[in-house]
Amino acid sequence: MTTTKHWTLKSIANELGVSNATVSNAFNRPDQLSEKRRNDILAACTKLGYFGPNKAAQSLRKGKFDTVALVLSDSVEYMVSDPVASKFMKGVASVLEQEKLNLLLFSGSSDSVNAVADFVDGFICYGRPRNALLAEQLKQVKKKVVTVDFDIHRNASVSIDNKLAAYEVAKLALQSPADNVAILGLRLLDTHLTCRVYDLDLLEIDMSIAHQRLQGYLQAIEETGVTLGNDRIWNIPESNAEYARIAAKEALNSTPRPNVFLCMSDLIALSVLGEAQAMGLSVPEDVRVVGFDGIDEATRSTPPLTTVYQYSEQKGRKAAQMFVSDAVHAEVLGYELRLGKSC
Amino acid sequence: MTTTKHWTLKSIANELGVSNATVSNAFNRPDQLSEKRRNDILAACTKLGYFGPNKAAQSLRKGKFDTVALVLSDSVEYMVSDPVASKFMKGVASVLEQEKLNLLLFSGSSDSVNAVADFVDGFICYGRPRNALLAEQLKQVKKKVVTVDFDIHRNASVSIDNKLAAYEVAKLALQSPADNVAILGLRLLDTHLTCRVYDLDLLEIDMSIAHQRLQGYLQAIEETGVTLGNDRIWNIPESNAEYARIAAKEALNSTPRPNVFLCMSDLIALSVLGEAQAMGLSVPEDVRVVGFDGIDEATRSTPPLTTVYQYSEQKGRKAAQMFVSDAVHAEVLGYELRLGKSC
DNA sequence: CTGTTAGCGCTTTCAC
DNA sequence: GTGAAAGCGCTAACAG
Secondary structure (H helix, E strand, C coil), rough: CCCCCCCCHHHHHHCCCCCHHHHHHHHHHHHHHHHHHHHHHHHHHHHHHCCCCCCHHHHHHHHCCCCEEEEEEECCCCCCCCCHHHHHHHHHHHHHCCCCEEEEECCCCCCCHHHHHHCCEEEEEEEECCCCHHHHHHHHHEEEEECCCCCCCEEEEEEECCCHHHHHHHHHHHCCCCCEEEEECCCCCCCCCCCCCCEEEEEEEECCHHHHHHHHHHHHHHHHHCCCCCCCCECCCCHHHHHHHHHHHHCCCCCCCCCEEEEHHHHHHHHHHHHHHHCCCCCCCCCCECCCCCHHHHCCCCCCCEEEECHHHHHHHHHHHHHHHHCCCEEEECCEECCCCCC | CCCCCCHHHHHHHHHHHHCCCHHHHHHHHHCCCCCHHHHHHHHHHHHCCCCCCCHHHHHHCCCCCCCEEEECCCHHHHHCCHHHHHHHHHHHHHHHCCCEEEEEEECCCCCCHHHCCCCCCEEEEEEECCCCHHHHHHCCCCCEEEEECCCCCCEEEEECCCHHHHHHHHHHHHHCCCCHHHHHHHHCCCCCEEECCCHHHHHCCCCCCHHHHHHHCCCCCCHCCCCCCCCEEEECCCCCCCHHHHHHHHCCCCCCCCCEECCHHHHHHHHHHHHHHHHCCCCCCCCEECCCCCCHHHCCCCCCEEEEEHHHHHHHHHHHHHCCCCCEEEECCEEEEEEECCC
């Protein structure tokens, strides 16, 4: 017969005429038996087609799963094609692979983390999940959690100083009190709509990165002596070329036309660049634009974008390392102002 | 006390004064008890902080895991930043998310699939894994397997007609028997080296996509009456700009200089484009180039690339759908010739 | 060093 | 509807 028998620890031990504890030890605790005996057993198992203790049973017993769930802020489908998220995932994957930990991708729009909490060792959570409920659950979950770019006040976290970075890049774009500023925000509102944000005061000031960046922009605006109209802030629900183009068009066609665009992602900034040029405007003469993130494409655009470069891959590595080492502190990573020609 | 007790099915049943079977049924088999009773139990559980049966235990018992491993051809780290692979993953993720199946990313350079075989329902395998052992293991594994762009002769598979596609795109590039052709192959050899492939005859003809594409190129070459020198084929180990540039430079500097480049990926073709232009050559006047895959960037290059466009996202969806529906046939998807200005 | 055994948390059969 | 009990496949404590 060619189909191999379905072996279990017990049946294989039986077959070999040894106790199941001995087989278990052969696989997990080399110090518990002689090397020769161990090798004999291992060899016999390979020959018979037993590849070691069943992982599911082992995990149930030990409460250890060798798997970490990467909770994305949005659907897996969307995140996997986002350049910033991809770099982050790359960083995470590189250290998990090295640590022989499995990587489970988990959508931030899922109903509940409880669906996976029972078979992972913990969570790395990239950005506040679209489904706010998940963040609540993560606060309670009895597993390791590392959050990135947001905080649930109970855990390890990694982020950058978004406010300062936003302030600095805005200062580069703003030049005179006469400047007319538009802010293209990313996820300022908990909605799927691209729309203007009229009432700044009504904005719930959470500590999402969008609000931190907004604070930075506002500080730069104030310092420059610029007046920000109450219809000069847009909300874009995802860092996505289509949504961004809608907002970019609307902003460019608003009166008076803004000459400075503070954009919360490079994808948004690139849309403004494209739309402005399509309208016959020159950058930076007519319109100055700054982005955020530092994606590759922003260095290749005409003109290259002035932006905040984040070390996304390093961020991913750091998050994974903190997970592995049971860190509990908040880590603040650096960033870099990238001077392009867009302002 | 604020920390919630750690509930189990047993303890919660005890607390509620019902049998554990009843609680289990309340969660999994609504037909086994009255609706009122069921709702009461469910409500009580939520209030007490019991979120349902432990998934690990449930899985062990049922042998069902609601998780599929996506085995990538290379490291997760590398694949996540590859535009073609990302699109594929996007497709896979979209249907798995909808089916409420978890997605585990698994490296094609891992030692063994056995590490995860015990806690997934099966595998979707994107491209022949870098570690050849994995393909062997997948042949034997007692779980569902869907392979993509290669075949292990026991399972469902999805692919395109690589030979025909390569033939067609090569025919576009080749114009006269006097053409001097170079082939920039992707993973023709099982090595990490960028190098020439001298002995075509020694190439082990497996049915990898690289060899299928090669067959197509060779047929077009023969039909056009072109003579292919025995030092005109290069091997590139990964679809990666750096490796590609090395090969592109070497090929462009070889004598006689090829005027037609058949490239097995767009990234490779874009490197040739870039290097040729850096050398002061015009495309397509001095050098004609065709790619394979149809990545976005290839439509934005100057000149836009002529290439084979694959519906990668659809490929991912199809693979996942076949997984879900227990399909066992081989599915051959279409492709599309994209006419750029590069030949 | 070996063998026995309780139990990880659950599902399912069975008799009531 | 209920409660008891076997068992998914394993580990670790314990006695020998």
